[in-house]
Amino acid sequence: MRTPTPSSTPAHRIVIVGGGAAGLELATSLGNTLGRRGQADITLIDKARTHIWKPKLHEIAAGSMDVGRHELNYLAQAHWHHFHYRLGEMNGLDRANKLVHVAPFIDEDGVAVTTQQSFAYDTLVMAVGSRSNDFGTPGVDQHALKLETLADAERFHRRMLDACIRAHAQTTPLSPSQLHVAVIGAGATGVELVAQLHRTTREVVAFGLDRIDPERDIQLHLIEAADRILPALSPRISAGALDLLNGLGIKVHTSARVSGVAADSVQLASGEVIPAELLVWAAGIKAPGFLQDIDGLETNRINQLAVHQTLVTTRDENIFAMGDCAACPWPEKNGFVPPRAQAAHQQASHLAKQIKRRMAGKPLEPYHYRDFGSLVSLGDYSAVGSLMGGLMAGSLFIDGLVARLMYTSLYKMHELALHGFTKVALETLTRAITRRTESHVKLH
Structure with missing residues (x-):
């Protein structure tokens, strides 16, 4: 990793909590620009050691995807893309002193890996995603x-x-x-x-x-x-x-x-x-419980952080939220942006630009959600969905091979944001070749 250029002023401290699709894409984008040039010190905090695109979890559960070929190591990604990765789970916030508190990390053997830590920020981005909502159902x-x-x-x-x-x-x-x-x-x-x-x-x-x-x-x-x-x-x-x-x-x-x-x-x-x-x-979904009224930030009934259309939280201009943990207005629909992978991807791209504007003292621009449709994979059998965009009025229903290819392209967009074209092309080719010589289901 290139050594940052010395500067007379301290680098702007950006802390991103949550290494899901949105958080990791943002950290990578900022690292490749601000981090590479020494203009910002970027830290990503997550309680896991590796990243898997969440919409792929059902394939892992069913045994139809080899985790080893899709799992991304946070430490390696941070090294290659000029940001820091820190292991742990956020358990508190001190807005007055601009500190994120992270709980001690205990491994599967009960051994303490890290102690209680605190990370200082100038800009904080919450991207902790969502959890299932069982609505208190017994059992x-x-x-x-x-x-x-x-x-x-x-x-x-x-x-x-x-x-x-x-x-x-x-x-x-x-x-x-x-x-x-x-x-x-x-x-x-x-x-x-x-x-x-x-x-x-x-x-x-x-x-x-x-x-x-x-x-x-x-x-x-x-x-x-x-x-x-x-x-x-x-x-x-x-x-x-x-x-x-x-x-x-x-x-x-x-x-x-x-x-x-x-x-x-x-x-x-x-x-x-x-x-x-x-x-x-x-x-059902809900944001993690620790967000509820965390240090006075506004949240809704499912623990999402209330944000303006700029993705700035309603009660603190130094804190942004994006992805499933953010209740972002969608004025065109008189509602809120839905918790979808495409929204997280768009917000990460938007916020990468806005943080640079913030550092330059420029006004922030509002985020506008663009609904490109919905796709549902039905495994090797088929896929169904609808496409939306500026070239058509309303939506276009698609299924079969076209829908399956479009569904695959959503994941490729995520991979491209993290790795770039060359690495994604080579890894895609490798997976295709290997798949022809191995079982299509994980047997252990």
Whole structure:
């Protein structure tokens, strides 16, 4: 890493909390410009050691993606792109003294890696993302898995493999809940997960677990409280996805409000009980709880930080928020920007420019969300979605190969923001070649 040019004035201190899509893209962009030239000291704080694009977690859970080929190491990224990475989880804020407090980091063996730390800032960016919202439903914390982190996804995958091996090894008939999976929440994550699981469970069984009949023994349930799946998207996209799921034999339950979760079943408000060995909660979102009224900053009912359209928090001009943890106005819709990957990507690009304007003493420009449509991957089977933009009035429904290619391009945009064209092109080619010589499902 190039040594910053000496300066008579201290470098502007930029602290970014959260290494998700938005936070990591911003740190990389600022590092490549301000950090490289010694104009700013940029620090990224995250409680994980590596980064995975969150919309890919369902593929890891299903076992259809090799984590090793997509995982990004924060330390390496920081070294290559002229910013600092610090391990830990934010647990406090001192706005008066411009300090971010970070809790001690304890490893999986219970050994302290870092002590309580504080980081000074001139500009602070909150990009801590979102978590699942269980709405206080009884039993969720005890019995349901959530797909919020890489560890969550890998934990589900291990349980799924163990369930298949256990069922194959036992000599007694399967219980009513065995090899049944219930996914609660039919948003994009839930729909994409059940579609991936339909394929990968069959591939796992094909590797010698011949005492399991996938058509007879494996049952996938998708449960949604609204009257249709993908309720945040257009009815046409919902209908297209539903047709494919029905064709795969996945049992879709709509207008089905969950009243409780047990170790081996889901209870609906209607009184119906759905037996399932594996339970996944994928309904609703909220920002992390520690944000609620943190040092006087304004938050909403789901803990999101209230921001102006410039992404500046409403009560502190030195603090920005972006991505899922920010309640950003969307004047064109008289609402708020939706928590989507494309919004996080846009806000990171916008904020990289605005921080430079702030440092130069120029007024900040407002962020305008551009909705390019919505895409939902249904694994190797298909994809459905809509495209929106200046070349068309309204939206254009797409499915099949075109939709799958467009869905893949969203991830490529994220990779390009982090690595540049040459590295992304080479890694894409390597993955394509390797995929032809290996199993398409992770077996451990």
